[in-house]
Amino acid sequence: MSLQVRPQVSLKPYNSFGVDVQARLFAEAHSDDDVREALAYAVQHDVPLLVIGGGSNLLLTADIQSLVLRMATRGIRILNDDGSKVVIEAEAGEPWHPFVQHTLAQGLSGLENLSLIPGTVGAAPMQNIGAYGVEIKDVFAGLTALDRQTGELRDFTLQECNFAYRDSLFKQAPGRWLILRVRFALDRVEHLHLEYGPVRQRLTEQGIDHPTATDVSQAICSIRNEKLPDPAVLGNAGSFFKNPLVPAALVTRLKVEYPDLVAYAQPDGRMKLAAGWLIERAGWKGFRDADAGVHKLQALVLVNYGSASGLQLLNLAQRIQKDISQRFQVDLEMEPNQY
Numbered sequence: 612m613s614l615q616v617r618p619q620v621s622l623k624p625y626n627s628f629g630v631d632v633q634a635r636l637f638a639e640a641h642s643d644d645d646v647r648e649a650l651a652y653a654v655q656h657d658v659p660l661l662v663i664g665g666g667s668n669l670l671l672t673a674d675i676q677s678l679v680l681r682m683a684t685r686g687i688r689i690l691n692d693d694g695s696k697v698v699i700e701a702e703a704g705e706p707w708h709p710f711v712q713h714t715l716a717q718g719l720s721g722l723e724n725l726s727l728i729p730g731t732v733g734a735a736p737m738q739n740i741g742a743y744g745v746e747i748k749d750v751f752a753g754l755t756a757l758d759r760q761t762g763e764l765r766d767f768t769l770q771e772c773n774f775a776y777r778d779s780l781f782k783q784a785p786g787r788w789l790i791l792r793v794r795f796a797l798d799r800v801e802h803l804h805l806e807y808g809p810v811r812q813r814l815t816e817q818g819i820d821h822p823t824a825t826d827v828s829q830a831i832c833s834i835r836n837e838k839l840p841d842p843a844v845l846g847n848a849g850s851f852f853k854n855p856l857v858p859a860a861l862v863t864r865l866k867v868e869y870p871d872l873v874a875y876a877q878p879d880g881r882m883k884l885a886a887g888w889l890i891e892r893a894g895w896k897g898f899r900d901a902d903a904g905v906h907k908l909q910a911l912v913l914v915n916y917g918s919a920s921g922l923q924l925l926n927l928a929q930r931i932q933k934d935i936s937q938r939f940q941v942d943l944e945m946e947p948n949q950y
Contacts, residue, residue, distance in 0.1 A: 613642075632921065640680055642684060671921045698752050701793055711828065735747050850887075855884050932945075
């Protein structure tokens with residue numbers, strides 16, 4: 612067996628919050644064969660299997676009594692190129708931001724708005740990651756996943772993935788599908804998305820009137836670096852809460868008391884509220900309780916100042932949820948997966 616299974620491994624290096632919990636068993640998959648060996652090992656030893664990528668969407672609240680399999684597969688290849696549209700495939704273990712930078716270096720546009728998002732390629736479709744007006748579904752060309760129930764490989768189309776706001780079939784059926792590789796349809800002719808004000812404003816500040824995809828990526832990186840802490844310096848999982856979707860009538864009522872409420876109309880008639888605005892308005896921005904806190908520059912980000920446990924971070928998140936519910940009649944949903 613090529614898969615190396617190790618007992619009692621600290622997961623602190625493998626989750627961006629830097630929470631120090633132990634995995635009962637730990638292994639890394641560098642190939643499809645490793646993945647199948649891990650599945651067989653879990654069955655043979657009657658132990659659950661938990662698959663992780665970059666650990667940037669995890670909140671670990673206790674030791675993990677499972678075989679934790681970290682996807683470390685690598686490989687990027689162009690499958691089709693008609694001179695205008697390019698289908699590019701990446702293995703699940705490829706780090707996301709370096710993959711985005713690779714596509715830009717190849718003269719391909721489409722992923723630039725998703726620059727500097729932590730995590731791996733394989734995790735990206737799970738919650739349909741998105742930023743600055745672009746989501747995975749907008750550039751998705753398919754993926755290959757392993758059915759953990761049957762051991763068979765299956766290719767998924769865009770429609771079959773059931774993508775929604777921070778959601779997908781794979782998130783709805785946890786533990787069923789193990790994503791092995793993902794395909795993206797990118798362009799050699801740039802079609803830039805500059806609708807979000809901060810991006811266009813940053814480009815203007817830089818004196819860039821006719822931006823390239825690389826310019827957009829660099830602008831977004833600079834914005835994110837100013838607003839979001841580096842997990843290597845300050846433990847965090849990026850945006851901790853989803854922007855809530857609420858009835859338009861609620862927004863109308865809230866605007867009476869909060870005229871500056873940030874809300875965006877949705878195609879289905881609902882409104883999307885800015886969770887960060889709600890949390891900041893409620894006074895949580897910069898709050899700290901021992902080593903668990905809310906970032907001083909971005910209220911949407913919970914941080915670990917050093918030795919916070921997952922339970923301490925979860926407790927803080929639940930306090931925020933309760934306060935926002937009581938204050939605004941809005942329920943916030945956590946983004947990270949809890950274990």
